[in-house]
Amino acid sequence: MDYFLELFFGGLTRGSIYALIALGYTMVYGIIQLINFAHGEIYMIGAFTALVVASALSLLGMNGLSLLMLSGVIAMIYSAAYGFTMEKIAYKPLRDAQRLSPLISAIGMSIFLQNYVLLAQTSDFVSFPALIEEFPFMESVTIMRSSELVIVVTTAVATTLLTLFIKFTRMGKAMRAVAQDKTMAMLLGVNVNRVISATFIIGSALAAVGGVLISSHIGQINFYIGFIAGIKAFTAAVLGGIGSIPGAVIGGLVLGWTESFATGYVSSDYEDVFAFGLLVFILIFRPAGILGKTTSEKV
Amino acid sequence: MTAPQPVLDVRGLIMDFGGLRALDNINIQVNSGEIVALIGPNGAGKTTFFNCITGLYEPTMGDMIIHTPGKAPVRLNRLKPNVVTENGLARTFQNIRLFQKMTVLENVMVARHCRTKSGIAGAIFRGRKTRREEQEMVEHSYRLLEKVGLDSYVNELAQELPYGAQRRLEIARALATEPILLLLDEPAAGMNPKETHELDQLITRIKEEEGVSILLIEHDMKLVMSISDRIYVLDYGQMIAQGTPREVSENRNVIKAYLGEAFDA
Numbered sequence: 001m002d003y004f005l006e007l008f009f010g011g012l013t014r015g016s017i018y019a020l021i022a023l024g025y026t027m028v029y030g031i032i033q034l035i036n037f038a039h040g041e042i043y044m045i046g047a048f049t050a051l052v053v054a055s056a057l058s059l060l061g062m063n064g065l066s067l068l069m070l071s072g073v074i075a076m077i078y079s080a081a082y083g084f085t086m087e088k089i090a091y092k093p094l095r096d097a098q099r100l101s102p103l104i105s106a107i108g109m110s111i112f113l114q115n116y117v118l119l120a121q122t123s124d125f126v127s128f129p130a131l132i133e134e135f136p137f138m139e140s141v142t143i144m145r146s147s148e149l150v151i152v153v154t155t156a157v158a159t160t161l162l163t164l165f166i167k168f169t170r171m172g173k174a175m176r177a178v179a180q181d182k183t184m185a186m187l188l189g190v191n192v193n194r195v196i197s198a199t200f201i202i203g204s205a206l207a208a209v210g211g212v213l214i215s216s217h218i219g220q221i222n223f224y225i226g227f228i229a230g231i232k233a234f235t236a237a238v239l240g241g242i243g244s245i246p247g248a249v250i251g252g253l254v255l256g257w258t259e260s261f262a263t264g265y266v267s268s269d270y271e272d273v274f275a276f277g278l279l280v281f282i283l284i285f286r287p288a289g290i291l292g293k294t295t296s297e298k299v
Numbered sequence: 300m301t302a303p304q305p306v307l308d309v310r311g312l313i314m315d316f317g318g319l320r321a322l323d324n325i326n327i328q329v330n331s332g333e334i335v336a337l338i339g340p341n342g343a344g345k346t347t348f349f350n351c352i353t354g355l356y357e358p359t360m361g362d363m364i365i366h367t368p369g370k371a372p373v374r375l376n377r378l379k380p381n382v383v384t385e386n387g388l389a390r391t392f393q394n395i396r397l398f399q400k401m402t403v404l405e406n407v408m409v410a411r412h413c414r415t416k417s418g419i420a421g422a423i424f425r426g427r428k429t430r431r432e433e434q435e436m437v438e439h440s441y442r443l444l445e446k447v448g449l450d451s452y453v454n455e456l457a458q459e460l461p462y463g464a465q466r467r468l469e470i471a472r473a474l475a476t477e478p479i480l481l482l483l484d485e486p487a488a489g490m491n492p493k494e495t496h497e498l499d500q501l502i503t504r505i506k507e508e509e510g511v512s513i514l515l516i517e518h519d520m521k522l523v524m525s526i527s528d529r530i531y532v533l534d535y536g537q538m539i540a541q542g543t544p545r546e547v548s549e550n551r552n553v554i555k556a557y558l559g560e561a562f563d564a
Binding site: 188189 | 412
C-alpha cells in the first residue's frame with residue numbers, strides 16, 4: 001500500500017508540473033488557435049533564471065524558502081518577458097497568415113531558444129540547488145517528500161487563482177470574449193493585442209513556476225528539459241481537451257499518474273509507451289479530449 | 300431650426316475587392332438624433348459599408364469622419380475596430396454574434412471594457428478605484444439590460460436565451476460601449492411580426508433615451524418605413540436613391556432595383 005501511495009504522490013507531483021505547463025498551451029490555443037511549441041522552452045528558461053538568481057543570492061547568505069520565493073518570482077518575470085517578446089516577434093506578424101505558418105514559426109522559436117541557452121550556458125547537466133528543504137512535520141511521512149508537497153500545493157493555488165482571474169476580472173472576461181469571437185470582441189472595444197499579450201505573460205509565468213519547482217525537486221537541469229516537458233505537457237493539454245483550463249489540469253494529472261504507475265509496476269522503460277498509448281486511446285474514443293467539446297464546424 | 304449636426308459623414312467611399320468594386324463613390328451622412336436606414340437588394344454592399352466604417356475593411360478611397368459633440372472630428376480611416384468603437388461607433392450583426400458561453404451580464408460587461416481603465420495590476424491588487432469602477436460597470440450593465448427587458452435573465456448563458464432576446468442582448472451590448480452612433484445590421488431578421496413591432500418601439504426608445512443616432516440595414520420594409528427619418532438605397536455598390544421614406548418608395552430606380560427591369564415596360 002505504501003508503494004502504491006508513493007507512486008500516487010509521485011504521479012501527482014509529475015502531473016502538477018505537466019498541468020502548470022499545459023495551462024500555457026491551452027490558454028494560447030484557446031485565444032489564437034496556435035500550438036505554441038516554444039512554450040516548453042519558456043519553462044526551461046524559467047529554470048535557468050532561477051538557477052542563476054538562486055546561486056547569486058545564496059552567495060549573499062540567503063537560503064530556504066525565501067530564496068525559493070525570490071528566485072521563483074524573478075524567474076516568472078523573466079519568463080513572462082520572454083513569452084511576451086516571443087509573441088510579438090514570432091506570432092503577431094503571422095496572425096493573418098495561414099495556420100501552418102505560425103506553427104512553423106513556433107518550432108523555429110523553440111529550436112532557437114534551446115540553442116541560445118546551449119551556447120549561453122552549457123550542454124551538460126548542471127546541478128540545481130534543493131531550494132525546498134525537508135519540513136520538520138514531514139519527517140515521519142515516508143510516502144511523500146516535502147518538495148512534492150510544495151509542488152502539489154503550489155499548483156492547486158495557481159490553478160485556483162487562474163480560474164478566479166478568468167471568471168471574475170475584467171481581463172479574464174476579455175480573454176473569454178476573444179477566445180469565442182475575436183472580431184466581435186474587437187468591435188466592442190476590446191484591445192485584442194493586449195489580451196493576447198496578457199495570455200502569453202500569464203502562461204509563461206506559470207511555466208516558470210513549474211520549471212523552478214521541478215528543477216529544485218529533481219536537482220539538475222540542462223537546455224533540453226523544455227523540449228521533453230513541452231511535449232508531455234502538450235500531450236496533457238490534448239488529453240484534457242485543448243482550450244479548456246480544467247482540462248489541462250485533469251490531463252496533466254492523468255498523464256502524471258499513468259507514467260508513475262507504469263514506471264512503478266511495469267518498467268521505467270515503458271513510461272512513454274503508456275503515456276502516449278493513453279493519448280492514442282483517449283483520442284480514439286474522445287477526439288476532443290476528456291473535457292473538450294466536440295464542435296461541428298459550420299460550413 | 301438649427302442646421303442638422305452630422306454625426307457620421309462618409310464621402311466618396313470606394314471599396315474594391317480585387318477587380319470588383321463593391322462600393323462606388325458612396326456619400327452617407329447621419330445627423331444627430333436621426334434614424335437612417337440603408338436598404339437595397341442582397342449583395343448591394345450594405346454590410347460591406349458597415350465593415351468599412353467599423354474598421355474591419357480598409358476602404359480603397361474616401362473619407363469617413365465621426366463628429367462627437369464637444370470633441371474634434373475623428374477620421375476613421377485606418378483605425379483599428381476597437382479604436383473605432385472607442386470613438387463612438389457600435390454595431391450588431393446580421394447573424395447573432397453573442398459570446399454564447401458567457402452570461403447575459405458578462406456579455407454586456409465585456410463591452411464596458413473600452414470605457415474603464417483598470418488593467419492587470421488593478422485586477423490583482425483590487426484597489427478602491429478598481430472596485431468602484433467594477434461596481435459602476437455592473438450597475439450600468441443592469442440598467443441597459445432593464446432597458447431592453449432582459450433584467451430577469453442576467454445570470455443565464457447567452458446561448459440559452461430565446462432568439463428575440465438574443466437580438467435585444469446584442470443591442471444592449473452595443474449600447475454598453477456608449478456609442479454616439481449605433482449601427483444595426485438587419486435587427487429584425489428572423490423575427491415574427493410581434494417581435495418586429497417591439498423592436499420598432501425599442502429602437503425609437505433607445506434613440507430618445509440614450510441620445511444615440513441610428514443607422515440600420517433592414518429588409519423589413521414596414522419597419523424601415525415606419526421608423527426611418529431618411530433612407531439611402533444601394534444597388535450593386537451604387538447609391539441609387541436617397542430621401543424620406545415617401546420619396547424613396549416612389550422612386551422609379553428603387554422600384555426597378557427591387558422588382559426588376561420588366562416592371563418598367
